[in-house]
Amino acid sequence: MIPLPSRLIRCFSLAFAVGLMGSVSAESLPPEPLDISLEDLLRVEVTSASRKSERLHDVAAAVYVISREDIERSGATSIPEALRMAPGVDVARLANNRWAVSVRGFNNRFGNKLLVLMDGRSIYSPLFSGVVWENEDTLLEDIDRIEVIRGPGAAMWGANAVNGVINIITRRSRDTQGNLLVAGAGSEERAFTSFRHGGQAGDGHYRVWGKAFDRDEAVTGDGRSGNDYWRAGRVGFRGDWSVASGQRVMLSGQAYSNDTGDRWQVPDITAAKGVRLTDMKQTGKGAHLLGRSEWTLNDGSEAALQAYVDYSQLEVPGAFKEERTTIDMDFQHRLLLGERHDVLWGLGYRYSGDRIDSAGIISFQPDSRSFNLASAFVHDDITLLPNTLRMILGVRFETNNFTGYQPLPNARLMWTPSETQSVWGSVARAVRTPSRGELDAAIDLSVLPPGAPGNPSPFPILTRNVRGNDSLENETVLAYELGYRQRLASNLSLDVAAFYNQYSDLRSAMLAARSFEFAPPPPHIVQTTTPDNSIEAHTHGVEIAVDWSPLSWWRIQPIYSYLSLTSSSTSGDPVSVANAQIFNSSDPQHQWSLRSSMSLTDRQQFDLWLRYVSKLGDRNSQFSIPAYTTLDLRYAWRPTRDLELSLVGQNLLDSQHPEFVPSLLPGESLEIQRGVYVKAKWQF
Amino acid sequence: MNSQTRCWLAVLLAFAAIVTTSRSLSQGTLTEAQAKAAFVVNFARYIEWPERAFTNRTAPLLICALGRSVVGNALEAHEGRQVQGRPVAVRQLLGIDEARPCQVLFIADSEERRMSQLLRVVAAQPILTVSDADAFIDSGGAIGLVRADQRLQFEVNRQAIEQAQLKASSNLLKLARNLADFKGSH
Numbered sequence: 001m002i003p004l005p006s007r008l009i010r011c012f013s014l015a016f017a018v019g020l021m022g023s024v025s026a027e028s029l030p031p032e033p034l035d036i037s038l039e040d041l042l043r044v045e046v047t048s049a050s051r052k053s054e055r056l057h058d059v060a061a062a063v064y065v066i067s068r069e070d071i072e073r074s075g076a077t078s079i080p081e082a083l084r085m086a087p088g089v090d091v092a093r094l095a096n097n098r099w100a101v102s103v104r105g106f107n108n109r110f111g112n113k114l115l116v117l118m119d120g121r122s123i124y125s126p127l128f129s130g131v132v133w134e135n136e137d138t139l140l141e142d143i144d145r146i147e148v149i150r151g152p153g154a155a156m157w158g159a160n161a162v163n164g165v166i167n168i169i170t171r172r173s174r175d176t177q178g179n180l181l182v183a184g185a186g187s188e189e190r191a192f193t194s195f196r197h198g199g200q201a202g203d204g205h206y207r208v209w210g211k212a213f214d215r216d217e218a219v220t221g222d223g224r225s226g227n228d229y230w231r232a233g234r235v236g237f238r239g240d241w242s243v244a245s246g247q248r249v250m251l252s253g254q255a256y257s258n259d260t261g262d263r264w265q266v267p268d269i270t271a272a273k274g275v276r277l278t279d280m281k282q283t284g285k286g287a288h289l290l291g292r293s294e295w296t297l298n299d300g301s302e303a304a305l306q307a308y309v310d311y312s313q314l315e316v317p318g319a320f321k322e323e324r325t326t327i328d329m330d331f332q333h334r335l336l337l338g339e340r341h342d343v344l345w346g347l348g349y350r351y352s353g354d355r356i357d358s359a360g361i362i363s364f365q366p367d368s369r370s371f372n373l374a375s376a377f378v379h380d381d382i383t384l385l386p387n388t389l390r391m392i393l394g395v396r397f398e399t400n401n402f403t404g405y406q407p408l409p410n411a412r413l414m415w416t417p418s419e420t421q422s423v424w425g426s427v428a429r430a431v432r433t434p435s436r437g438e439l440d441a442a443i444d445l446s447v448l449p450p451g452a453p454g455n456p457s458p459f460p461i462l463t464r465n466v467r468g469n470d471s472l473e474n475e476t477v478l479a480y481e482l483g484y485r486q487r488l489a490s491n492l493s494l495d496v497a498a499f500y501n502q503y504s505d506l507r508s509a510m511l512a513a514r515s516f517e518f519a520p521p522p523p524h525i526v527q528t529t530t531p532d533n534s535i536e537a538h539t540h541g542v543e544i545a546v547d548w549s550p551l552s553w554w555r556i557q558p559i560y561s562y563l564s565l566t567s568s569s570t571s572g573d574p575v576s577v578a579n580a581q582i583f584n585s586s587d588p589q590h591q592w593s594l595r596s597s598m599s600l601t602d603r604q605q606f607d608l609w610l611r612y613v614s615k616l617g618d619r620n621s622q623f624s625i626p627a628y629t630t631l632d633l634r635y636a637w638r639p640t641r642d643l644e645l646s647l648v649g650q651n652l653l654d655s656q657h658p659e660f661v662p663s664l665l666p667g668e669s670l671e672i673q674r675g676v677y678v679k680a681k682w683q684f
Numbered sequence: 685m686n687s688q689t690r691c692w693l694a695v696l697l698a699f700a701a702i703v704t705t706s707r708s709l710s711q712g713t714l715t716e717a718q719a720k721a722a723f724v725v726n727f728a729r730y731i732e733w734p735e736r737a738f739t740n741r742t743a744p745l746l747i748c749a750l751g752r753s754v755v756g757n758a759l760e761a762h763e764g765r766q767v768q769g770r771p772v773a774v775r776q777l778l779g780i781d782e783a784r785p786c787q788v789l790f791i792a793d794s795e796e797r798r799m800s801q802l803l804r805v806v807a808a809q810p811i812l813t814v815s816d817a818d819a820f821i822d823s824g825g826a827i828g829l830v831r832a833d834q835r836l837q838f839e840v841n842r843q844a845i846e847q848a849q850l851k852a853s854s855n856l857l858k859l860a861r862n863l864a865d866f867k868g869s870h
Contacts, residue, residue, distance in 0.1 A: 058752055300801040552715075
């Protein structure tokens with residue numbers, strides 16, 4: 001960096017001092033809330049600093065809520081980008097159309113220890129265990145909030161909620177009436193547009209919406225284009241009705257089509273370096289329909305029934321085509337027993353059936369499988385001392401046709417010594433069930449050309465992962481958490497969470513049979529590996545979130561996350577040792593971010609978002625990524641009440657930087673570029 | 685442009701920012717809790733209670749708050765003010781069973797999970813229920829406060845108000861978000 005000339009520093013201090021004086025004098029004019037009429041109250045703007053903490057004060061878990069306003073003001077154009085706002089979450093962009101998202105460690109393109117739900121519908125794919133982020137989206141303006149729950153949520157949400165649960169909740173259709181038109185364009189966000197219409201139907205409301213976009217490609221380290229184009233179109237609807245007194249019905253649906261590009265490093269025994277860079281095309285198509293009914297029973301207790309059907313198709317020509325149908329039903333009942341027990345219990349059933357045609361480097365056997373899951377849970381929120389001490393005991397029993405029956409227990413304690421402070425602790429057990437890919441896929445992993453380190457022979461060695469004879473076990477975690485929240489002042493709140501997790505039976509692989517093959521030519525050695533559960537790990541960390549409004553029009557939200565992850569092989573097998581090494585270099589140890597939101601006038605907003613992510617892996621590891629700092633800026637102006645124009649700059653501090661090297665379906669390592677876009681939002 | 689010119693330009697910009705921000709501040713910005721409390725007190729001005737709701741003609745108008753929320757604290761700032769010729773009294777409740785003497789009951793959104801059970805306890809009593817919880821009027825509450833971008837709005841459940849034997853003035857109904865086309869006739 002060029003050192004700033006001292007005159008410039010003096011100048012900035014002067015400008016800053018002037019700004020400070022101005023803000024102090026502005027602050028000394030407190031509004032008088034007592035004599036405002038109802039009409040004026042409807043016009044008054046309110047600051048929202050307290051809302052989050054108010055709501056969260058009572059939750060005995062590490063929860064962070066990303067509000068619609070947060071999303072809007074961050075300039076984020078996709079759900080994974082918005083998730084960067086939450087502490088404890090590691091979001092790494094592999095390419096312009098690929099993300100690795102995880103909570104509290106083990107990040108990968110398919111972060112398999114994180115359960116994600118959108119309006120109660122699981123978007124966790126059983127194919128590779130994880131979320132295919134490029135296929136999941138909605139109208140961002142329709143998202144009411146994203147609740148990010150760190151730590152196991154399995155006792156409530158079921159298997160695979162090992163390290164966290166993300167709930168994406170959209171707004172009720174009553175809150176999205178009228179028309180909305182969004183359009184924009186930029187350097188990375190080449191073009192995007194969305195439209196929504198909300199209206200009334202009978203005793204309720206509805207909305208229909210659609211969106212489409214075209215995104216630019218990222219680049220490789222040496223400046224070549226990444227073939228990670230992205231074109232998508234999506235339509236959806238939601239309706240909410242009050243049927244009878246106290247009964248509410250919600251119906252929603254979506255359909256999408258998604259074209260993305262990718263570049264794979266395909267292992268090839270004929271290639272000099274053992275890999276062939278191959279441009280791939282991935283198409284995703286899908287649709288779902290979800291219905292939910294909530295009603296109050298005669299004794300005052302509340303019940304909810306939800307069902308959905310989801311069809312998706314994921315195709316990578318030359319590799320595989322997956323078609324999947326999921327049917328899910330869920331019933332919940334909440335009742336108060338006496339003065340002290342707030343009980344929630346429920347039953348669930350899920351069917352997920354697939355058909356996978358595969359060719360080339362991946363093959364699935366059998367090509368069709370169905371997965372059945374039945375579950376029952378009960379939670380009791382027990383008041384030990386009114387308004388002061390609560391204990392929450394919960395357990396979920398799940399059974400599936402692969403790994404059998406699992407109890408998933410959780411105990412939490414919540415102590416609120418005063419209106420402004422709370423302390424909570426939790427102990428939980430959770431599991432991750434093996435994915436379809438782990439159970440049934442044979443994949444060519446790599447080729448060591450003759451003469452390469454590790455291959456003294458004159459023949460190439462092809463490493464291929466095949467189905468094992470032993471059945472795979474669930475991965476298990478035992479998690480201990482402690483949290484503290486305090487509202488230090490009406491405009492300042494603090495949220496701290498610490499955790500220690502012990503993992504066992506993490507999935508890895510071991511060396512198996514070795515054979516010599518003549519076909520296809522050239523003659524080569526095939527080294528097979530079979531999956532096993534031979535890695536154990538432990539993690540610990542701290543997450544801190546502060547929410548401060550120094551002035552009524554200025555809000556600052558710093559967060560910091562620390563994570564230490566140590567994994568080791570229990571078998572000593574070289575594959576398992578290498579896999580443990582990958583886990584050890586998948587996550588940054590330190591992450592911090594600072595968001596500043598200024599409402600300069602009631603028509604102008606200026607927002608800033610500074611983020612730091614520490615390095616991944618050791619310098620000479622193939623998964624190494626240097627630390628990086630990024631800056632996003634947003635300026636928005638409302639020339640009229642219904643029209644908002646904004647200018648957003650993203651990743652402004654460097655022209656390009658890498659964020660992650662994927663270890664599964666290895667592609668070319670791409671770098672994320674600086675981007676600028678303009679956006680118009682018109683409500684009419 | 686030399687660096688000194690740039691410097692003065694920066695100072696000028698800072699001034700401009702102050703002028704614009706002070707302008708917006710003079711229009712009044714409240715914390716969300718202050719605004720919600722002000723709404724609750726204002727609602728009481730537009731509601732007519734049956735005589736039996738009060739012990740006598742000079743009894744205070746009792747506004748009660750239930751659940752964990754700073755709105756309860758913000759309500760206390762209104763204690764002693766006059767509404768419909770009665771002084772306002774504010775009380776924080778520990779449980780719903782203490783709600784019987786209240787004329788207005790604010791239920792914080794922390795109680796969202798057991799809202800319909802709480803409302804069942806005070807149903808048919810002359811108590812105006814207000815909350816900032818999601819879908820409050822769908823659960824059977826009388827007035828729900830809802831956030832719309834930077835502003836607060838409210839929704840009215842006329843059926844719930846009638847059941848509590850209260851009368852709401854048409855001026856209140858006209859301002860309710862869900863009754864935007866209300867013309868004042870039944």
